Amino acid sequence: MELFSEIYSCYYQVLRHLLNSPQGITIQEIHRRICSEGFAESMLAIIPKLENGTWNVFSREGELYLTRLTPPFTMPLSHLQKSYLKALLSDPRIRLFLDQKQLTVLSDMLAPVVPLWLPEQFYYYDQFSDGDPYEDEAYHRHFRILLQAQKRRQYVDIDYNGPRGNRVRHHYVPARLEYSVKNNRFRLIALKKIGHGKMKPEILNISRIQHVRPLEKKLSSSVDLNVLIRHSYYREPLTLHILDRRNALERAMLHFANYEKNTTKINENTYECRIYYNQTMETELLIEVLSFGPMLTVMGNDRFLGLLRARLRKQRDLLSLQ
Amino acid sequence: MSDFHELIKNFSKTREYVRDFFVYGFKSRNEFKDKSPRTYDNERRRLESWLGPYVQKDYASNGSNISLAIDSSLLDTNPLFRVWKTKSFTDNDIVLHFLILDLLRDGKALTVEAITDSLLRQYGTLFDIQTVRRKCNAYEKEGLLQKEKSGKTVVYSLDHTLTLWLRSNGSVLDALDFFQMAAPLGIIADELSEQLDHRNRTFRVKHSFFVHTLEDEILLALLSAMNQKSEVQLKMKGSKSKAVSTVLCVPLQIFVSTRSGRRFLCGYLERNRRFTCFRLDTVKQVLPTKTAAEYDILLEKLDRNRGLIWGVSFQNNGRRHTDTLTMTIQAANPEENYIVDRLKREGRGGAVTQTAPGVYTYETRVFDCNEMLPWLRTFTGRILSLTCSDPFVERLFYQDLQTMYQLYQINGGGPGSRA
Numbered sequence: 228m229e230l231f232s233e234i235y236s237c238y239y240q241v242l243r244h245l246l247n248s249p250q251g252i253t254i255q256e257i258h259r260r261i262c263s264e265g266f267a268e269s270m271l272a273i274i275p276k277l278e279n280g281t282w283n284v285f286s287r288e289g290e291l292y293l294t295r296l297t298p299p300f301t302m303p304l305s306h307l308q309k310s311y312l313k314a315l316l317s318d319p320r321i322r323l324f325l326d327q328k329q330l331t332v333l334s335d336m337l338a339p340v341v342p343l344w345l346p347e348q349f350y351y352y353d354q355f356s357d358g359d360p361y362e363d364e365a366y367h368r369h370f371r372i373l374l375q376a377q378k379r380r381q382y383v384d385i386d387y388n389g390p391r392g393n394r395v396r397h398h399y400v401p402a403r404l405e406y407s408v409k410n411n412r413f414r415l416i417a418l419k420k421i422g423h424g425k426m427k428p429e430i431l432n433i434s435r436i437q438h439v440r441p442l443e444k445k446l447s448s449s450v451d452l453n454v455l456i457r458h459s460y461y462r463e464p465l466t467l468h469i470l471d472r473r474n475a476l477e478r479a480m481l482h483f484a485n486y487e488k489n490t491t492k493i494n495e496n497t498y499e500c501r502i503y504y505n506q507t508m509e510t511e512l513l514i515e516v517l518s519f520g521p522m523l524t525v526m527g528n529d530r531f532l533g534l535l536r537a538r539l540r541k542q543r544d545l546l547s548l549q
Numbered sequence: 550m551s552d553f554h555e556l557i558k559n560f561s562k563t564r565e566y567v568r569d570f571f572v573y574g575f576k577s578r579n580e581f582k583d584k585s586p587r588t589y590d591n592e593r594r595r596l597e598s599w600l601g602p603y604v605q606k607d608y609a610s611n612g613s614n615i616s617l618a619i620d621s622s623l624l625d626t627n628p629l630f631r632v633w634k635t636k637s638f639t640d641n642d643i644v645l646h647f648l649i650l651d652l653l654r655d656g657k658a659l660t661v662e663a664i665t666d667s668l669l670r671q672y673g674t675l676f677d678i679q680t681v682r683r684k685c686n687a688y689e690k691e692g693l694l695q696k697e698k699s700g701k702t703v704v705y706s707l708d709h710t711l712t713l714w715l716r717s718n719g720s721v722l723d724a725l726d727f728f729q730m731a732a733p734l735g736i737i738a739d740e741l742s743e744q745l746d747h748r749n750r751t752f753r754v755k756h757s758f759f760v761h762t763l764e765d766e767i768l769l770a771l772l773s774a775m776n777q778k779s780e781v782q783l784k785m786k787g788s789k790s791k792a793v794s795t796v797l798c799v800p801l802q803i804f805v806s807t808r809s810g811r812r813f814l815c816g817y818l819e820r821n822r823r824f825t826c827f828r829l830d831t832v833k834q835v836l837p838t839k840t841a842a843e844y845d846i847l848l849e850k851l852d853r854n855r856g857l858i859w860g861v862s863f864q865n866n867g868r869r870h871t872d873t874l875t876m877t878i879q880a881a882n883p884e885e886n887y888i889v890d891r892l893k894r895e896g897r898g899g900a901v902t903q904t905a906p907g908v909y910t911y912e913t914r915v916f917d918c919n920e921m922l923p924w925l926r927t928f929t930g931r932i933l934s935l936t937c938s939d940p941f942v943e944r945l946f947y948q949d950l951q952t953m954y955q956l957y958q959i960n961g962g963g964p965g966s967r968a
Contacts, residue, residue: 228773230766231560233638234691235740237631238556239646246647266631267598268555281640283674284647295672296651302744303650303707304715306692311737315728324724333721336711344733344772347802350815352860354807355894374723377751390887403625406731407755409807416753453623481809484758487620491607518923521952536957538930542950543959545879545933 228307238273241265246284247298251291254278306340313342319361323370351408358411359434369439370404373415377401380446385417386438387431394437400446402428418450428455430507457487459505463528464488465512469498475522482515499526509534553591555598556637561833564763566592567632568830570617599635603628621757625749627730629759630739641676645684648672650693650707658697658704661685715745722747730754733803734765758810763830768803770835771814775800777837778844783814783827784834793833798825799841801851804861813861817847824851826861856898862917866941872918874942876925877910877933888931895924908933918942922949 233239241264245257257277261270276282277292285292304312315321316334325333360366376383386396399417406413413433418426469479476498480490487503504512513534516523525535557563593615597604605618619628652667653659659667661682668674668681685705689696694705715721722742726749729738742748774781783796798816804826805812813826841847854863857871865872880888885907892901892911899913915921918939925935925946937943954960 228769229691230734230736230769231633231636232691233636233642234646234693235634236556236636236638237634238638239643240634240743242643242647266555266635267601269598272555276640282644283672284644296647297654300647300651301654301709301712303693303709304711304741308737308741309692309711311734311741315724315732318728318732320727320731321724324720324727325718326720329718329720332714336714341776343737343769344776348772348775349733349803349805350855351805351807352858352897353895357890357894374751403753404727404751405753405755406727408731408810409756414755456623478809481758481760481811484619484760484810485621485756487618487623489607489618490616514927517926517929520922520926520949521956524956532957536959539950539953539957539959541930542932543954545931546950 228305228310230307234302234305237265238269241269241273242282242284243300243302245292246294246296246300248294249298251288251293253290254292257292307343309337309340310343313337313340314344317342317346323361323367351411354408355410355412359413366434369433369436370413372439372441373401373404373433376441377404382442382444382446384438384440384442385431385436388435388437390432390435398442398444399429399431400426400450402450402452404433405430416452418446418452418455424448426450426455428452428459456505457503459507460487460503461505461528461530463530464501464503465516465528465531466526467500467502467516468493468524468526469500470522470524471496471498473522475519479519479523482519486512513538553594554637555595556635557595558637560632560636560766563592563595563632563635567596567617567629568760568763570596570615595635599631600628619759621759622753622755625751625753626739627735627757627759627762629762630729630736632763633736633740633765641680642684644674645676645681648674649681649684649688653694653705653707654709656706656708658695658706660702660704664705712745715741723751726750727752730757733768736762736765756807756810761810761812761829764812764832767829767832767835768812771800771803771829771832774835774837775802778841779837780819780839780841781816782836782838783816783832784836785827785831786833787831796827797838798827799844799847801844801848803829806860815851815861817851824854824863826863857914857916859897859913859915859917860920862920865917865939866919867939869938871914871916872937872939872942873912873914874918874921874925874935874937874939875910875912876928876935877904877908878928878931879907879933880909880931881907888928919945922946 241261244264245252245260258270258274261273265273277285284295286295312333316330316337321330372383380400382398382400384396384398386394389395397419399419401415402418403416404413405416415431415433417429417431419429421427469476479500483500483502488500490498490500493499502512513531516525516535517538525532597615600617603617603619605616607616648668649664652664652671661678664685665676665678665681668676685694688694689705694707697704722745725738725742725747729735729742729749730752731754771781780797780799783798785794785796786792796818797820798818800814800816802815803812804815812829814829814832815824815826818825878888880886889901889909892909896911896913899911902910904910918937919942922942922945935943935946
């Protein structure tokens with residue numbers, strides 16, 4: 228079972244899409260599709276092969292390239308793919324997606340297949356112990372309503388238990404379902420109207436949702452979630468200087484990999500990393516920075532520096548009292 | 550540059566380049582000292598070709614840098630999956646792929662002779678029988694075709710039942726969207742979705758560390774050895790020293806850090822009679838050797854040790870078997886109960902006891918307390934005391950705190966004084 232195999236290659240996928248045009252396709256359209264689906268230089272490799280007939284999978288009729296196949300072309304699943312699906316069947320989160328009937332059908336079809344792995348072959352040693360209740364019926368129901376609403380861009384009425392015990396109820400449009408591996412928890416990135424036709428992203432823990440009801444209304448305008456998220460960042464990023472000792476550089480680069488950031492080398496052993504973040508990320512980022520101890524130096528912004536210094540000052544005071 | 554090819558034969562060399570660009574994201578041409586400038590230029594051109602939209606160029610005093618701007622919290626897919634789709638192939642490979650699978654689409658079973666004949670009659674392409682047989686056998690090995698013998702006749706067929714079922718069940722596609730980002734070997738779910746003409750627009754993963762997909766080939770080989778309960782020979786390359794070595798071990802479990810995404814093989818070294826973890830990004834090759842006779846016994850032994858591992862280390866600085874660490878913190882009731890909750894959910898089985906109003910003691914016994922330091926520091930601002938039976942850990946903790954006080958000049962001046 229090969230993971231790095233040509234059968235999964237980008238060129239095979241591009242050609243499959245080209246061959247699935249039953250009415251024939253012009254060379255201009257072929258160019259356009261290779262540009263949008265292939266790599267930057269794929270055109271230089273693919274076009275001559277089609278034009279000179281080395282890849283003899285089209286016949287020519289005037290300007291048109293006609294597929295020699297009978298569309299739609301479908302590729303059967305490989306052992307690797309079946310084995311992967313079989314492994315997913317043992318994951319408790321699969322029940323969020325498939326009902327019992329679907330699980331039985333899929334299990335039967337994959338009966339002779341050996342799973343690629345078993346859950347107990349992986350050990351997430353620093354995962355938090357209070358993950359979401361994947362076996363809970365109400366949780367399943369809420370998850371599926373949100374999933375459908377997200378795909379239909381449909382508003383939902385959510386009754387939510389806030390982290391401080393406050394109960395809130397609002398209408399939201401689910402924008403994404405976000406999973407945190409560290410917390411083993413799903414969050415809903417939801418859009419909330421804030422007046423003047425503007426939307427604001429909010430994050431809700433799915434396990435805290437008490438009740439959710441889909442509404443008829445759909446989101447009519449297009450909203451770019453990433454623009455909204457970037458808009459929520461503080462104007463000044465967090466600027467860190469990383470001293471490359473005790474492998475701190477590599478650890479920091481991995482640790483902060485999921486933030487929008489920019490890194491430059493400023494001298495032989497020191498690197499500057501600018502991390503973009505918003506208020507909802509602030510405490511987690513502060514904790515992450517603290518975990519590095521003196522291997523990182525916070526140079527700015529002033530707000531973050533203030534928070535860090537306040538913690539250190541408090542720590543110094545606590546220890547001097549002992 | 551006339552010999553430049555966008556596709557590649559071998560993944561391992563590229564894996565290191567992508568990793569360097571992604572993890573560090575600031576290396577200029579001059580800093581790739583152990584490679585020739587020509588190699589650097591070709592690899593860089595490939596990277597720009599595969600990952601164009603994510604490549605960022607900066608100009609620094611030491612030359613131009615390219616880096617990959619891949620921020621997992623803003624993306625619906627892992628862009629580095631594209632690197633897995635770059636395997637080169639021959640003209641015969643691609644043409645036979647489409648023609649044979651199209652020819653057999655209706656489920657009929659044909660001999661190699663009949664397939665070769667039909668390729669000429671139906672598609673006007675001439676192949677020799679040996680080439681067609683090789684491709685059919687390779688596809689049977691990959692699972693794309695079924696091979697059946699009836700007497701002396703061998704026939705090949707294909708079965709679309711599973712593909713059609715997946716295509717007609719949207720909830721499976723949703724599951725693939727999720728698992729491509731959140732489960733091991735997500736590249737397989739990504740390719741499967743692509744094959745079913747589907748794309749994730751629903752799920753995102755926080756704390757997803759895209760670069761680790763580059764180790765998936767190694768992970769696959771290790772899982773296969775683990776499923777066969779086989780001992781393996783690992784070819785390793787140090788992340789810093791770059792020295793190459795080989796190790797014989799029994800692969801038992803994959804340890805994963807959710808905070809850095811790093812994955813480790815936990816294996817048993819017969820020679821040293823102990824468990825050790827190896828970072829997957831330092832493993833270059835996995836060769837199964839022989840069946841490990843005591844595989845299940847070793848797994849049980851690992852299970853018994855699990856409560857004493859904080860991270861991935863099975864030994865400490867001294868000669869002690871385990872060390873004990875005690876931390877007392879301040880957390881006002883009830884408004885700071887979330888701090889106590891953190892101790893419980895993040896403390897990996899350590900005991901949490903209230904010792905006075907608003908004062909809690911956390912105590913644990915592990916092989917290597919040194920690994921706990923990053924987590925302990927996250928409680929800065931609340932720690933009343935910290936003691937450890939490993940004096941090195943205790944000293945380093947307080948020493949680091951002093952360094953931070955000086956660094957931020959808590960008593961005035963310095964980089965923190967602006968706040």
